[in-house]
Structure formats: C-alpha cells, structure tokens
Amino acid sequence: MHDEALLRKILIANHQKITKARLTVFNLLRSKEPQAIASIIAGCKGEVDRVSVYRVLDLYEKLGIVKRVNIGWKYKIELSDAFLDHHHHASCLGCGKVMSVMENGELEALIEKLSAKSGLTMTSHVLELYGYCYACDTNTKNRT
Amino acid sequence: MHDEALLRKILIANHQKITKARLTVFNLLRSKEPQAIASIIAGCKGEVDRVSVYRVLDLYEKLGIVKRVNIGWKYKIELSDAFLDHHHHASCLGCGKVMSVMENGELEALIEKLSAKSGLTMTSHVLELYGYCYACDTNTKNRT
DNA sequence: CATCAAATACAACAAAATTGCATTAAGAAT
C-alpha cells in the first residue's frame, strides 16, 4: 500500500476527516529526514495555518502516524515506522547533523528481550546516539 | 572520586570556570530523577538566573555532564553516566510510571558497534522503552 | 445538494528560549 493510502485508511479507521491541511502536512513529512516543526510550518506557508499544523501533528501523534525524536536540544517530527523503515538516529553535538542508523535485527531482538525482562509490554522504543561526527571531532573549536 | 570533584575536574580540563551558577545547577541534578528545565529553574530561584541555567545546561551537555532524556512529549535533564550508573528507562504509557533498566553489557556493546559503524564518536546514548506495565496492560481502560 | 459536526483560520495570548550588553567575579599574573 502506498503511503497516502495508508494515511487515509488510518484516518478513516479513527473517524477523522481527510482534509487539505492533513494531506499537506503529511506530504511534507514523506521521504524526508526528521523535520523541525518550524520547517513544517514554513513548508505550509500560504496553505495551512501555524495553529493547524500543531493540531494536525497532535492528532498524528495520537494516531501513531508521526513521532517526535530529540535531536540534541530540539525535537523533530518524523513519520512513524508504519511509513518508514524502523531506524534510530546518530546526532552530532557539534554541528547538529543527524544520521539515520538502520535497523539491526540483533539489536532489536535484544531490546525486545530487555523490555520483557523489565515487565513492560513494549509498544515502541527510541534509541538516540550522541557524539561528534568526523568533521567536528577533528575540529576542537566546535566543542567549546 | 565524589561527584563534585569529578565535575570540577571536567570543567578544569575544558578550561571552564567553576562558578556558583554551575555548582548550584549541578547540585540540583545530583541523586535525583530526570528533571524538567522548569523545575531546575525553580530550584535556582533567587540564586541563579533563568538565562544562566540555560547557559549552564548548554555547556554541561556539550561537555557530556548532563543529557536529555525523552519522557513522552517532554524532555528532562539528568546527569550523564559519569555520575550515575548507566541505565535506561521503561515508561508506562498508561500510568506514567518510569522504571530504570540497568545496563546490559551485550546491548551496550552492540550500541558501541553501531555508533562506530555510523561514523560517530559517541559520547552518550539514550534508550527509552515505551509500553504498558503489567497492571495497565491487564486493564484496558487505561489504554485510551 | 442540504445538513451538521468537525476542522480550519485568524487573532489574541502565554510560555519557553535567546540575545545584547553592562556588571561581576574567577582565576592567572605579578
């Protein structure tokens, strides 16, 4: 099923209307790196109001269509695993660059095991790596 | 080495001054659960200005003294592993309870490997598990 | 295509974070 069809299916299943604002926001998130809300709002300029972006994202998170990820001091929004391959992030504390770290079966299995041991019926998990990319690591002036 | 001595060592090693603001913020973070910035600011009332709290935390994050952790939609600050035993969190989406998940050598080794592969000199990482604890899992009324 | 609730835009507001700059204080030099 292609992305937008899945979106429509989720919205309908939850008795939510399919609106221009919701489609616009969704399309801005497709096939993209995690985006700051500010950049989504900018992308909606003239089409969808700021407030509606917040409300759409609010809904999308409740429905599991998007999730927040922390990148350093900021958070960004990305589509959930139902739309993207499951992955994690490696963020550079120097320059803010974010790299995607693809799923690794071995790791995921371990995380499953860990959650079971902790007595949690896990529905999702987040793994974020922080450090310095090659460029920043060899360039101390970015490290303060 | 006790906590404050380590803090001093890190600051000095990075040519940073040891100031009242930095000590006050540090002491608010010791032996505590992850804290919201707002609560750190509140704890500094009358002692350290809001703006300085932001600046101290900024520095502390760059130096790896603190890290952000995601608790649902909010982030909180906690001391890094140099000060606390390394651990992760398992949060119940039903009742909000947060359980500490202790270090697991196998998992940590994999994460190290993963970061190396991604080209990041990792200084820290965060793993957060979300789901439902036993009580909430058997009690669907908490699942919305 | 008429209806009606849900979703949106817009304005006003509130909260969180940042910036610029004058003042203070930490730590080095003497």
Added chain:
DNA sequence: ATTCTTAATGCAATTTTGTTGTATTTGATG
C-alpha cells in the same frame, strides 16, 4: 594579597514556540 583580564552572570528586551477561543469553512453523510 592585589591587580588584571576575560569569561560568566544578571537583567531587560526580544524572539520563538506553543495554546486558546471563536467565527467561518469544509468534508462526509444521507
């Protein structure tokens, strides 16, 4: 110990980010 220098702080102002209330519009339904 005292002076000197620059980093760090406090404070005011501002910007950015997020929220609320409400009149209007729009999407789904019959």
